[in-house]
Amino acid sequence: MPEHHRIAIVPARNEEDAVAGVVEELRAFDPELDVVVIDDGSEDLTAARAAAAGAAVVSLPFNLGIGGAVQTGFKYALDNGYDTVIRLDGDGQHDPQQIPNLLAPLDRDEADVVVGSRFAEGAGDYKPPFARRAGIRWFAQLVSLLTRQKLTDTTSGFQAVNARAIRLFAADYPHDYPEVEAAVMVVRHRLRILEVPAQMRGRETGRSSITMLRSLYYAIKVTLALLVGIFRRRIVPLEDS
DSSP: OOSSOEEEEEEESSOTTTHHHHHHHHHHHOTTOEEEEEEESOSSSHHHHHHHTTOEEEEESSOOOHHHHHHHHHHHHHHTTOSEEEEOOTTSOBOGGGHHHHHHHHHTTSOSEEEEESSSTTSOOOOOOHHHHHHHHHHHHHHHHHHTSOOSOTTOOOEEEEHHHHHHHHHOOOSSSHHHHHHHHHHHTTOOEEEEEOOBOOOOSSOOSOOHHHHHHHHHHHHHHHHHHHTOOOOOOOOOO
16 A cells, blocks of 8 residues: 555546646645546557656556546556545646645545535636536536535536545446536435535647537436436445445
8 A cells, every 4th residue: 555645646638738737736736646647548648748747657548538537547546545536637727736625625524525616606717618608507406406415516527535435436437427427426325525616727738529519418418317317226335344
């Protein structure tokens, strides 16, 4: 088991221009923080630049998508004995200096999953394009209804989770808009989820793979998945080991 029990997992696909900066920022923030980049079938130098910056790298042989990449990261954390995971994207939009805000509720044992919300009070003035903003708002309202807890940002990829959530996510993690379904899954497994304000930086390189048509497709697909999930009665919480 590692002496230091916290690890940052960074899913990345074709982020050769940004990923080294993300790793370097994480190491500057905390030189003791381990970092693993999950290279999701990139066709560029993402893996090489992440490794050169000092991260461990797990390269997937083909593109699994964000959910598969994130689950791979949680499996890596579980297999290597980490008890806290910080998850952030490989495009440089998440600021490592805000990590203490995510870790504080875990350290106080107030939550199992802490989400950096771009829309919580105090998070700044992040304004995504209209279609994405509408989708984020729809999912936030739907998930709030299903979990009976007010959530404002159910698509945030900036999170910190404890050992209980690591075990859950390593065993089972949704694959499409994973954060949305994962929020419901967390509550149904009787884990605690909490939001804290988090500011989002603009994407400096590359471009998002989420188009308006794809957003609409996933919105319908994930909504149906969530509604079907309501009728699944047999949910067995993971036993604490």
